[in-house]
Amino acid sequence: MDVFLQLTISGLSNGMIYALVGVGFVIIYKASDVINFAQGEFLLLGAYFAFAFIVQFGLPWSLGVLAAMAMALVVGLLVERLVLRPLIGEPVISMIMVTIGLSSVLRGVINAVWGPRPRAFPEFIPSTRVTILGATVGLDRLITIGIAGLLLIILTLFFRYTKDGIAMRAIADDQQAALSMGISIKRVLAVAWGMASMSAAVGGIMIANLVGVSHDIISVGIRVFPVVILGGLDSIPGAIVGGAVIGLLEAYTGGYVGHGLNTIVPFLVLLAVLMVRPYGLFGKEIIERV
Amino acid sequence: MDSGVFFSSYRADMALRNRPLEKVRMALFVALVLIFPFFASSYWLNLANTIAIYTVGALGLNILVGYTGQISLGQGGFMAVGAYSAGLLTLRLGLPFWASLLAASLLTAAVGLVFGLPSLRLKGLYLAVATLAAQEIVGWVVTHWTALTGGTEALVLPSPTLFGLRMNGDFRFYWIAVGIAAAAALFTANLFRSRVGRAFVAIRDQDIAASAIGVNVFQYKLLAFATSSFLVGLSGAMIAHYRLIVTWERFTFETSILFLAMIIIGGLGSVSGSFFGATFMVLLPAMITTLGRSLQGTAPQVAALLPSVQQGAFGVVIILFLVLEPEGLAKLWRNVKDYFHVWPFSY
Numbered sequence: 001m002d003v004f005l006q007l008t009i010s011g012l013s014n015g016m017i018y019a020l021v022g023v024g025f026v027i028i029y030k031a032s033d034v035i036n037f038a039q040g041e042f043l044l045l046g047a048y049f050a051f052a053f054i055v056q057f058g059l060p061w062s063l064g065v066l067a068a069m070a071m072a073l074v075v076g077l078l079v080e081r082l083v084l085r086p087l088i089g090e091p092v093i094s095m096i097m098v099t100i101g102l103s104s105v106l107r108g109v110i111n112a113v114w115g116p117r118p119r120a121f122p123e124f125i126p127s128t129r130v131t132i133l134g135a136t137v138g139l140d141r142l143i144t145i146g147i148a149g150l151l152l153i154i155l156t157l158f159f160r161y162t163k164d165g166i167a168m169r170a171i172a173d174d175q176q177a178a179l180s181m182g183i184s185i186k187r188v189l190a191v192a193w194g195m196a197s198m199s200a201a202v203g204g205i206m207i208a209n210l211v212g213v214s215h216d217i218i219s220v221g222i223r224v225f226p227v228v229i230l231g232g233l234d235s236i237p238g239a240i241v242g243g244a245v246i247g248l249l250e251a252y253t254g255g256y257v258g259h260g261l262n263t264i265v266p267f268l269v270l271l272a273v274l275m276v277r278p279y280g281l282f283g284k285e286i287i288e289r290v
Numbered sequence: 291m292d293s294g295v296f297f298s299s300y301r302a303d304m305a306l307r308n309r310p311l312e313k314v315r316m317a318l319f320v321a322l323v324l325i326f327p328f329f330a331s332s333y334w335l336n337l338a339n340t341i342a343i344y345t346v347g348a349l350g351l352n353i354l355v356g357y358t359g360q361i362s363l364g365q366g367g368f369m370a371v372g373a374y375s376a377g378l379l380t381l382r383l384g385l386p387f388w389a390s391l392l393a394a395s396l397l398t399a400a401v402g403l404v405f406g407l408p409s410l411r412l413k414g415l416y417l418a419v420a421t422l423a424a425q426e427i428v429g430w431v432v433t434h435w436t437a438l439t440g441g442t443e444a445l446v447l448p449s450p451t452l453f454g455l456r457m458n459g460d461f462r463f464y465w466i467a468v469g470i471a472a473a474a475a476l477f478t479a480n481l482f483r484s485r486v487g488r489a490f491v492a493i494r495d496q497d498i499a500a501s502a503i504g505v506n507v508f509q510y511k512l513l514a515f516a517t518s519s520f521l522v523g524l525s526g527a528m529i530a531h532y533r534l535i536v537t538w539e540r541f542t543f544e545t546s547i548l549f550l551a552m553i554i555i556g557g558l559g560s561v562s563g564s565f566f567g568a569t570f571m572v573l574l575p576a577m578i579t580t581l582g583r584s585l586q587g588t589a590p591q592v593a594a595l596l597p598s599v600q601q602g603a604f605g606v607v608i609i610l611f612l613v614l615e616p617e618g619l620a621k622l623w624r625n626v627k628d629y630f631h632v633w634p635f636s637y
Contacts, residue, residue: 108601
């Protein structure tokens with residue numbers, strides 16, 4: 001029973017991080033129909049920004065994290081302006097390839113600045129062991145779940161109640177109608193990329209806090225695909241549920257089955273979802289078929 | 291003097307090469323390819339062989355992505371199937387070189403067919419993500435089915451023999467690689483003069499219209515997956531027999547991206563584009579590495595940065611092509627040709 005609880009908590013903490021990254025993904029997809037293959041690099045970049053501010057410049061961790069988020073926002077806005085905007089209206093493959101090209105550029109830049117060596121991350125969330133219901137878990141895992149959950153709530157509220165959030169939903173719903181109501185698509189796109197980059201940075205910092213800063217963080221960007229496909233590419237609650245489900249599934253298969261099966265279980269789920277219900281659990285049923 | 295390209299018969303319209311200048315250029319290119327290995331050093335031969343092998347893979351991917359419009363991110367996985375089955379058939383069953391190439395390609399075609407099944411229901415982004423899953427699953431099978439593939443250990447192959455001749459070394463393998471690449475290019479060029487190829491293009495341009503004019507969309511999509519995977523598997527099998535060592539690291543998601551970059555930079559839906567793209571993507575890192583060696587003495591700090599520069603340059607090139615010339619090198623080359631062809635009456 002305590003093993004089960006341990007797996008549940010570690011799966012849920014990973015899952016919440018996936019959800020946070022997945023929401024960034026969904027925001028971009030809703031606003032511009034682009035799948036962002038550079039999400040993993042955004043995670044790593046956020047983690048390295050925090051590393052730079054806290055360790056290399058010696059800022060206190062709270063300021064460091066804020067500064068890292070601000071930098072991530074700037075990067076997101078720059079990327080949208082320089083790379084994505086010229087490609088509005090191009091075919092899907094161009095959009096996919098441009099984010100792949102972007103991921104390569106970011107990786108090159110990260111390598112040039114910080115080198116390929118993994119770095120230890122300053123521990124600002126304590127990893128002391130606590131015992132709940134007979135299971136011993138790291139406090140950092142619990143706090144991760146808490147922070148990610150809080151951020152997800154803030155993001156959901158943002159979409160529901162702020163002007164930019166409503167504009168974004170309008171654009172996702174019907175681009176032409178939104179334009180005719182005076183919504184600026186450029187502004188919405190910029191906000192979307194800025195927010196996606198920031199939420200990825202927070203996710204990256206939380207992963208780095210759990211496992212340190214290394215290029216392995218990038219692989220989380222790929223693992224987000226099953227999450228968003230399961231939840232529905234255009235659904236924010238879907239990304240949250242999908243993240244939790246995939247995180248738990250990984251933890252349980254890793255704990256009970258082994259053989260490295262936990263690395264591909266998400267992709268098996270993904271294939272199954274695509275075959276049976278391509279729009280995911282909460283997505284809009286507008287997928288085209290032939 | 292022409293002011294454009296005009297045809298007065300279907301025969302001329304269908305010909306692969308019809309202007310005299312095109313024939314001369316082709317003859318010059320063939321002559322260059324034939325005399326190249328007698329003058330080139332083994333470094334350049336190695337690059338040429340790699341280009342030839344990658345051209346086959348890029349042609350395969352281009353059939354699927356460029357001509358049929360089905361985005362695939364699983365190229366690396368399919369190449370792994372080709373390479374591992376060629377290696378295992380040679381090692382375990384003792385199949386001769388040519389037979390293992392053929393069998394590996396057929397096997398990859400079959401695997402491609404299976405992973406093409408989601409294309410029944412999925413389009414665009416969704417299909418791309420499904421092929422990404424194929425890549426991850428093939429990777430997992432190869433690294434975890436230890437009894438068959440040896441897991442993460444490398445497979446070591448004997449050097450290939452053809453008609454009793456050992457085809458080891460860069461010079462001898464050059465003829466095989468270039469021969470297969472030429473055959474693959476000719477096959478692809480001809481495929482798109484046939485009903486099957488035109489059906490592929492029709493599906494890419496408008497699938498509903500294609501099915502309305504009597505193209506069985508699902509059947510032809512699967513055929514496109516199989517044809518494409520055949521060439522991709524062939525390319526993987528050639529890598530196995532050329533490098534004589536098969537390891538998992540050669541066929542990751544990065545490989546899928548490398549090949550997509552090739553056909554984007556070369557030109558989607560273009561045979562010559564596949565060749566240009568493969569050439570570009572092989573020469574770019576080679577040139578950057580050479581530059582790094584020459585800088586080693588004078589500016590070691592710059593040389594140390596080169597791996598990052600290489601990675602960054604790869605991405606920058608992709609982005610620049612997508613933003614500035616989405617039709618790739620093939621379009622640039624066509625512009626140059628057209629400029630001289632219609633000179634001075636261009637309009």
